Amino acid sequence: MRDVAIIGVGMIPFGRRDEDTLLDMLAYASLNALDDAGMGDKGVDAVYVANMGAGILQHQTSVASALVDRLSLLPAAADAVENGPASGASAIKNGLLAVASGYYDTVLVAGGEKMREVVGWKATDFVATMTHPEVEYPYGITLPGMAGMFTRLYMEKYGLTRDQLIAVAIKNQKMGTLNPYAHVKMIITREGIVESPDAAVNNPVAADPLHFYDMCPVSDGAAAVILCPLEKAQEFTQNVPVVIAGFGQATDTHTLQERDDPTNLKAVTLASEQAFNMAGLKPKDVDVAELHDAFTILEIAESEHAGFFKKGEGGIAAENGETSLKGKIPINVSGGLKSRGHPVGATGVAQVVEIVFQLRHQLDEARQVKDAQVGFTLNFGGFGNNVVAFVLRRSE
Amino acid sequence: MTLDMELESVLRAPALEMAEYPAKVITLANSKKMVVRQAKRTEVPILLDAVRPTMKIERDFYDIVGARLYAELLGWYRYRVRNEYCLVGQIDGYVVGIVNGRMVDEDIGISYHTIAIDRGLKVGAHLFAAKMEHHIEYLGQDEVWITAESPIGFRRWMIEYNLIKQTGVQHELGGATSYKLTRQLYFNSKSRLVAGERPVPEILLNFAHENLLVADEETIQEKICGTIGGQR
Numbered sequence: 001m002r003d004v005a006i007i008g009v010g011m012i013p014f015g016r017r018d019e020d021t022l023l024d025m026l027a028y029a030s031l032n033a034l035d036d037a038g039m040g041d042k043g044v045d046a047v048y049v050a051n052m053g054a055g056i057l058q059h060q061t062s063v064a065s066a067l068v069d070r071l072s073l074l075p076a077a078a079d080a081v082e083n084g085p086a087s088g089a090s091a092i093k094n095g096l097l098a099v100a101s102g103y104y105d106t107v108l109v110a111g112g113e114k115m116r117e118v119v120g121w122k123a124t125d126f127v128a129t130m131t132h133p134e135v136e137y138p139y140g141i142t143l144p145g146m147a148g149m150f151t152r153l154y155m156e157k158y159g160l161t162r163d164q165l166i167a168v169a170i171k172n173q174k175m176g177t178l179n180p181y182a183h184v185k186m187i188i189t190r191e192g193i194v195e196s197p198d199a200a201v202n203n204p205v206a207a208d209p210l211h212f213y214d215m216c217p218v219s220d221g222a223a224a225v226i227l228c229p230l231e232k233a234q235e236f237t238q239n240v241p242v243v244i245a246g247f248g249q250a251t252d253t254h255t256l257q258e259r260d261d262p263t264n265l266k267a268v269t270l271a272s273e274q275a276f277n278m279a280g281l282k283p284k285d286v287d288v289a290e291l292h293d294a295f296t297i298l299e300i301a302e303s304e305h306a307g308f309f310k311k312g313e314g315g316i317a318a319e320n321g322e323t324s325l326k327g328k329i330p331i332n333v334s335g336g337l338k339s340r341g342h343p344v345g346a347t348g349v350a351q352v353v354e355i356v357f358q359l360r361h362q363l364d365e366a367r368q369v370k371d372a373q374v375g376f377t378l379n380f381g382g383f384g385n386n387v388v389a390f391v392l393r394r395s396e
Numbered sequence: 397m398t399l400d401m402e403l404e405s406v407l408r409a410p411a412l413e414m415a416e417y418p419a420k421v422i423t424l425a426n427s428k429k430m431v432v433r434q435a436k437r438t439e440v441p442i443l444l445d446a447v448r449p450t451m452k453i454e455r456d457f458y459d460i461v462g463a464r465l466y467a468e469l470l471g472w473y474r475y476r477v478r479n480e481y482c483l484v485g486q487i488d489g490y491v492v493g494i495v496n497g498r499m500v501d502e503d504i505g506i507s508y509h510t511i512a513i514d515r516g517l518k519v520g521a522h523l524f525a526a527k528m529e530h531h532i533e534y535l536g537q538d539e540v541w542i543t544a545e546s547p548i549g550f551r552r553w554m555i556e557y558n559l560i561k562q563t564g565v566q567h568e569l570g571g572a573t574s575y576k577l578t579r580q581l582y583f584n585s586k587s588r589l590v591a592g593e594r595p596v597p598e599i600l601l602n603f604a605h606e607n608l609l610v611a612d613e614e615t616i617q618e619k620i621c622g623t624i625g626g627q628r
Contacts, residue, residue, distance in 0.1 A: 014624055018455060119547055189427040196423035198591035201525075202518060203425060213425070283471050 001100045003230035005241035005395065008037020009353040014221030014341035015183040016116045022051070022058055023273075025222035026067050027110040029346075033108065038237035044226070046077040047105035050091035050111035051345035052084055053126050057117055067110060074369035085128045085294070086381030087111060087238075088348020089249075089388035096244050099227050111350070112222030113343035120294060123218045127344065130382050132255045144215060146256060146383045147295040148207030153263050154297060155209065157312075162209060164315030165193060167194065168296040169213045171324055172332050174337020178367045181350075183341030185218045214296040218339025223350040230395060238239035242356045245281065245374075246391035248274025254385055263381060266302070268305035268385040276307070279391035283307035286391070287372040288358045290351035292380035293336040299323075302378055306389070318395060330369045333358075352390060359394040409478035412499055417483055417530045419601055420592035424517045425450040429595055430486050432481055432526045435482040435494075440473035442504040443484065444606050446603040449613040450511060455621055457546035458511070464545075464569070465509040467495055478510075483530065485523050489607030493519040497528040497540070503542040505531035506568055510549065513611070521552055528557075532582045540577045543567040557585050 001063035010032025012025060012389040020028075026049065034044075049064035060066075064078035083090035088111035095107040115123045124142050131137045131146075154160045169188065176182035193213050203211045226236075233241040250270035256262045276282055283306060291298035291306070303314040308329050317323055323331040334340050334354040337347060357363050357376035397585045417578030419433035426578060435443060447469065479499035487562035492514035497507045507527060512520030531540045544550040553559060559575035567574035598605075611619070 074599035119551070186426060186518065188425045192423060196427075197593055198423045199425075200587075201589060201591035202423075202520070204588065305425045 002102060004096050004099045004227050005233045006225050006244065006352065006356050006392070007228050007233045007237050007239060007241055008033045008035070008039065008226035009224070009356045010034070010036055011223040011350060011353050012221060013181050014219045014343060014346070014350075019112070019218040020220070021116075021324065022054055022060065022063065022065055022112055022114040023070055025114065025220065026110045027062065027070050028085040029112065029222035029224040030067065030071055030108055030110045033110075033226050035240065036237070037226040039106070039226065042074050042106070042236070043073055044106040044108045046074060046079070046095070046098055047108045047110070048091040048095045049078070049080045049347060050087035050109070051080060052082055052087050053113060053115070053344065056126050056129065058114060060308045061233040072180050073108070078246040083386055084223070084381035085127075085342070085344040086348060086379045086386045086388050087176070087345045088223070088350065089377065089379035089390065090348065091353070092349060092352060092390070093247055093249060093388055096247060099229060105228055107227040108224060109227065109349060110222060110224040111346040111348060113345040114220045114394050115343055116220050119250050120218060131287070134258070135255055136289070138373045143294070143383065144147060144207040144210065147297055149210055150256075150262065150278045150301075150383070151295070154301060157263050160297070160300065160315045161314060163321045164300060165210070165214055165296040166190065167319040168293065169193070169195060169338065171212070171318070172293060172299075172336045172338035175333050175367065175390045176324070176335025178364065179335045179340060182335045182339045183217050183221070183269065184335070184339045185375060188213055196234060205356055208273060210295060210297065216294045216337040216342040219343045221341055221343035221346045221350070221354045223346050225352055225356070240360045242359045243393045244283050244390055245393040246275040246279030248275065248278070248389045250274070251388055252385045254382070256383055263301075263377075264346075265301055265305040265384040267384050268302055268380065271387040271389040272306040272378065275389040275391045279393065280390055281374060283376075286329060286374050286376045288333065288369040289331045289376040289378070290334060290354050291331055291336070291339050291378050292347070293332055293349075294380070298380060299336065303381065306376070306378055325367065325369065333367055333369060343365060348388060350394070351379060355392050408475040412502070414479060414481060414499060415534045415536070417481070417526070418594055419533055419596045419604075420526070420594045421596045421600060422522050422592045423520070426517065428492055428517070430492060430519065430522065431486045431600055432483055432523065433601070433604045434606060435476060435484045439608055440469050442610060443469055443482065443491065443494060445514065446610045446616070447494065447511065449616040450513075450620065453617060453620055456548055458620055460511050460521060460545055461511055465494065465496065465511055467507050473498075480557060481530070483523060483526055485513065485519055486604045486608070489603060489609040491608065491610055493523045495523040497531065499535060501536065503538045505537045507540050507542040508569070510622070515614055515622070516618060518550075522591055524553060526592065528577055528582055528613055529590055532577075532579055537572060541565070541567055541571060542575050542577060543569050543572045543585070545569070545572065557581055572625070
């Protein structure tokens with residue numbers, strides 16, 4: 001197996017992009033990545049496109065071959081990857097395997113989603129189509145609903161507090177104001193969302209005990225990466241190559257009710273362990289991490305299940321600032337899904353793009369983790385039933 | 397403009413006596429303090445400056461809401477609309493949102509328009525709630541007739557307040573379906589949707605009265621539109 005490097009990354013600002021089609025967004029992000037990789041007119045061998053909902057939201061299928069044509073990358077092989085909100089990382093994993101195996105030399109992976117084309121409740125319903133079609137969806141469950149119940153159990157079992165969730169929300173919204181790609185660029189304060197007499201109106205309960213500001217926004221967006229064998233990276237670009245040192249992927253039961261302990265995110269633990277083992281590294285070696293904080297609870301629970309903190313200590317760490325930019329393990333200094341936004345097919349790719357920015361040391365001081373050498377991403381599909389993790393390393 | 401006051405007295409709509417809306421201050425999610433107060437008729441030219449740029453923005457139907465609000469405020473300024481009022485939201489003096497409406501008679505109010513210039517902070521929702529508060533609690537009316545011209549309005553008003561659909565009732569804004577808020581519905585929703593504290597600290601209120609400021613057109617467009625499509 002060959003070492004695989006990320007030689008180019010591209011993203012477009014997430015948010016409401018009324019004027020763009022899904023394909024426009026995928027093309028913009030891809031072109032940015034191709035330019036960044038210095039691909040010029042070289043083309044790529046294969047294209048993997050991560051997307052969850054075009055068939056439902058845009059009544060459009062076969063987006064991968066459409067993108068290849070749109071970018072004039074013919075006759076590159078084209079595959080679409082639909083793996084719920086973990087589609088982005090799944091697509092990168094498929095591209096990684098194709099390059100590592102020696103079958104392809106250059107692969108473009110693009111992830112995108114256009115969710116603001118429909119009203120909010122339809123977007124929520126679309127995301128809920130990943131739940132079990134017989135024992136969950138027909139009873140009205142939504143992902144916010146699941147997250148609310150999960151949070152309540154976590155509070156009972158581990159003593160998680162609302163203040164700890166609020167610390168994550170405030171941190172990630174602050175970091176989003178520094179990220180030019182973020183959907184939400186707005187500081188929130190404890191006064192505004194908790195303490196003032198108006199806080200209950202500003203920040204109502206959304207899925208008890210989660211409130212409005214515990215949720216990520218519904219976003220449009222796209223992101224892309226270019227993969228090639230590490231030994232060939234310098235043929236294309238002088239960018240510092242970032243190596244995918246390890247990956248892991250694991251599946252858990254479709255329904256939460258079938259798990260022995262619904263608070264135990266086994267797939268997160270397994271995927272993370274696989275990634276760290278493959279990289280020959282441990283969580284303590286990670287300088288910066290992007291976790292899948294579709295809800296504030298997930299950043300805390302994933303930080304524990306991925307091995308950064310013991311169970312029950314992730315929330316305390318967040319509250320103590322250990323996950324902030326200058327903390328022990330900076331988490332979601334991009335603003336995370338909470339502020340960058342969560343166009344579901346794009347998210348896993350965007351997480352990797354962010355870590356590449358960090359490992360190249362190309363961000364502004366306000367958001368750059370000093371001398372970052374190792375990064376970690378965790379893309380969380382379903383309610384933890386499909387998880388993909390990467391360990392990325394700066395290659396000098 | 398020179399007016400023939402004899403003719404003007406014929407043209408001007410007679411007005412009911414209307415209670416004044418007592419100003420309040422709302423702490424927003426970012427801790428900014430939004431003063432909500434009743435605008436004076438003499439302040440309309442400044443408010444029109446705030447509304448004018450919105451008429452060019454298609455997103456979320458700002459163009460139609462802006463155009464109609466502009467006309468309504470001008471109508472009030474020129475004494476051509478009966479029993480109209482306008483509430484303005486200000487942060488650091490700047491106009492961040494405007495709502496207006498009028499009394500049809502002692503019992504029935506009409507909600508005209510709600511426009512938020514600062515977005516993402518529930519400014520529009522807070523101001524709409526203030527408008528309902530004015531009709532029910534200060535003007536003492538039994539019901540408010542409401543229609544929506546944008547999906548956001550429909551979601552915020554019809555769904556969040558659980559408004560009652562009025563079949564066969566014509567809202568003044570045209571042929572769209574008319575809904576109504578009753579006193580009971582208002583008080584059912586009040587704790588959930590109506591924010592604000594009174595009295596407004598004197599220094600804050602005086603500043604708002606003395607500094608009715610309007611951002612430049614580019615800033616208003618950026619605040620309303622946010623991310624622009626086509627960006628690489």
